[in-house]
Amino acid sequence: GENVEQHPSTLSVQEGDSAVIKCTYSDSASNYFPWYKQELGKRPQLIIDIRSNVGEKKDQRIAVTLNKTAKHFSLHITETQPEDSAVYFCAASLNNNNDMRFGAGTRLTVKP
Amino acid sequence: SAVISQKPSRDICQRGTSLTIQCQVDSQVTMMFWYRQQPGQSLTLIATANQGSEATYESGFVIDKFPISRPNLTFSTLTVSNMSPEDSSIYLCSVAIYNEQFFGPGTRLTVL
Numbered sequence: 001g002e003n004v005e006q007h008p009s010t011l012s013v014q015e016g017d018s019a020v021i022k023c024t025y026s027d028s029a030s031n032y033f034p035w036y037k038q039e040l041g042k043r044p045q046l047i048i049d050i051r052s053n054v055g056e057k058k059d060q061r062i063a064v065t066l067n068k069t070a071k072h073f074s075l076h077i078t079e080t081q082p083e084d085s086a087v088y089f090c091a092a093s094l095n096n097n098n099d100m101r102f103g104a105g106t107r108l109t110v111k112p
Numbered sequence: 113s114a115v116i117s118q119k120p121s122r123d124i125c126q127r128g129t130s131l132t133i134q135c136q137v138d139s140q141v142t143m144m145f146w147y148r149q150q151p152g153q154s155l156t157l158i159a160t161a162n163q164g165s166e167a168t169y170e171s172g173f174v175i176d177k178f179p180i181s182r183p184n185l186t187f188s189t190l191t192v193s194n195m196s197p198e199d200s201s202i203y204l205c206s207v208a209i210y211n212e213q214f215f216g217p218g219t220r221l222t223v224l
Contacts, residue, residue: 043215
């Protein structure tokens with residue numbers, strides 16, 4: 001089955017700096033790669049996703065890149081703000097939402 | 113998106129007892145999922161519940177321990193049976209709508 005690895009497990013940045021979180025996946029057939037943000041005590045919220053037919057997607061300060069050959073994808077947050085502090089999870093699945101596997105998570109802290 | 117509610121939001125139970133968690137969605141959905149999130153950990157898929165068929169369980173999860181019902185397209189239940197302290201966790205339901213997956217608020221279970 002699919003195996004998703006996520007790095008780093010913790011990340012601390014200064015407000016205004018950029019943050020990058022990286023994930024790798026094992027199943028070359030996976031075609032959907034969402035990113036979730038989970039604030040303390042709250043549910044995971046989808047923040048951006050990318051499908052295997054594109055290499056990059058951007059939404060304001062957030063961007064995701066996908067390298068299908070290398071089987072890795074990354075989340076980029078620019079101009080970080082304290083409210084970006086949360087745990088971020090990457091995931092990979094085949095056929096959109098079937099059998100979605102999550103990475104271990106990255107705890108991002110943005111220091112003011 | 114979808115409005116997803118879960119009951120109860122939290123509970124404290126004695127070992128050996130069972131707890132049934134309810135998940136209600138405000139729209140009809142084909143696929144519903146049940147996840148477990150242990151403290152400080154990632155999300156682990158327990159099973160996929162489709163209306164009109166038996167739930168499909170992931171490796172390490174069995175129907176006798178986690179029976180699931182899916183009586184209609186807006187509702188599902190997950191029962192945690194014969195609980196032990198190792199079952200202490202947050203249990204989340206999620207649904208797939210328009211190729212995106214949305215999570216319920218979670219049920220925080222503590223087993224003494």
